[in-house]
Amino acid sequence: MTPSNNTPSRALQQDARAWSRFTGTNYTSALRQMSSPLAQGFLGPRVSARRLIVTLNDHELVGAQGGDPFLGENGVRSDSPWRFDGKTDYIQLALITDMLRMFRPTAGSEAPEVGSYSLKHTAEWFLSPHCSYVSNGRLIWAAAALGFPIADPDGDGPNVLIGVSEREHDYVRRMVGSGYAQPQADHYRPAAYDHLRAALARAGAGELITEDWIRPEPVNDPAPFHDWLVQQVGRNDVVGDLTGDYSAGVRDSDHRIARSAAELLAIFHEVSHSPEAYDAVVISIAEWMRTNPSSAAPIRTEPIGGDTHDHGGWGAGSGTTERYEYLCPCGSGAIVEEHDNIPGFREHDVWIACEKCRAEWRFAEGKGVRDWALEPEALHATV
Known part of the structure; x- marks a missing residue:
């Protein structure tokens, strides 16, 4: 310089x-x-x-x-x-x-x-x-x-x-x-x-820039789910069709890389797709979880709303009620999580408020109401 x-x-x-x-x-x-x-x-x-x-x-x-x-x-x-x-x-x-x-x-x-x-x-x-x-x-x-x-x-x-x-x-x-x-x-x-x-x-604008630019070291974040998707390209089934479209979208910067199954669902909510493509996503996620149990994790979907209200209680003291909603996997309904934090009436519940997703997904075992996560029903089907 x-x-x-x-x-x-x-x-x-x-x-x-x-x-x-x-x-x-x-x-x-x-x-x-x-x-x-x-x-x-x-x-x-x-x-x-x-x-x-x-x-x-x-x-x-x-x-x-x-x-x-x-x-x-x-x-x-x-x-x-x-x-x-x-x-x-x-x-x-x-x-x-x-x-x-x-x-x-x-x-x-x-x-x-x-x-x-x-x-x-x-x-x-x-x-x-x-x-x-x-x-x-x-x-x-x-x-x-x-x-x-x-x-x-x-x-x-x-x-x-x-x-x-x-x-x-x-x-x-x-x-x-x-x-x-x-x-x-x-x-x-x-x-x-x-x-x-x-x-x-x-x-x-006439400024003389004196600081040197230092190229950052490449970050090689592991993405086993993405790698698995790319490896399925060329299969003669719906998973092969899906992963071919997914890989083309990554190659053309039309969408981000899916580092997890939850990210793949999120991508499909952001791009236009057919019902058949969504069904292929569910099948792919179930196969991924079945063949890679040590790397796969159950899915949390995106929050879409929620609120907390004070409640005067029912004679044993005041408390709060909470309600949170998350997008259901298909995107047409919601996952609803509710908490009654009122003395004498403490209840906590979570359910799938979508008929299609109730048939295709279940809550993963061992999770509480606040840390719920989903797995495809197909994961537990007899192969």
Whole structure:
């Protein structure tokens, strides 16, 4: 990052001289670009202008290797020359670099899958209004300078594939692009997404950001129920159909991951579904509990209302009455929990106020009225 005093660092001066020669602009204009708050590097060190220049010659795929240019403004195998305005070209490349840094790079064994032309549009939408146009060539250039995996799938045309997480890119594209359905879950949101959006706004207002962003360590929370659901995809029955739809919804960020059977029920209350799909949910939960008894837990549903009232009592002193309602598993009725805390009339009860759910669910044994939980009746059926 740029030092906070008024004296450019030696590296900054060297970069400015190299960029000035490369683009045919004067040294002062080049230095001004590199000193811009928007070019300081939000997710890592400021991208080196000298590194950018060397990439155009030395990169194993898109570098000229001492011959004619292989990468131009429109992409690879393009005879379109670079168009440098001397005012924003380096800033633009620095912004594209940070946008790409936001994504998780693909591992060495993973083939790049995200097209450069698609990424260049995502960059335009994400970086607006600080960068209104991103050329295909500059997107590829920044990715190559960062060392991201790049593949040339057909050896023809201007586009390449860039090795960034396809799911993270799809999430960001849907968040910032026009005409896309917004994600309904955030499990594919890049770790730096919120930080970079906020940093761009601050830098756009002229603020020099001095704090470094530290990528958080990945959290690998066990999700045995989700893992079991995914393993059922491809089965030739209603469970296979259900888990196929569930997995597609997770993949497309249409809903969150179900870490428990209760979360799967909650998801089905949030998305449109057929009665047959709900029946498949109940069958799946019963099978999960039957085959994984050590990991499965009975289900508590979501609270939907409740109140507590003072009561004068019936001669033995005053007390309170409580009534709480929870959504029943199918979503059409309720689980009702009541407590009479009145001296001489202490009663506590819980019941299923839904005909369909009374036939399909029972209260788990060993639970009190206040800590009730449900199990499918199918769990106890003779197999």
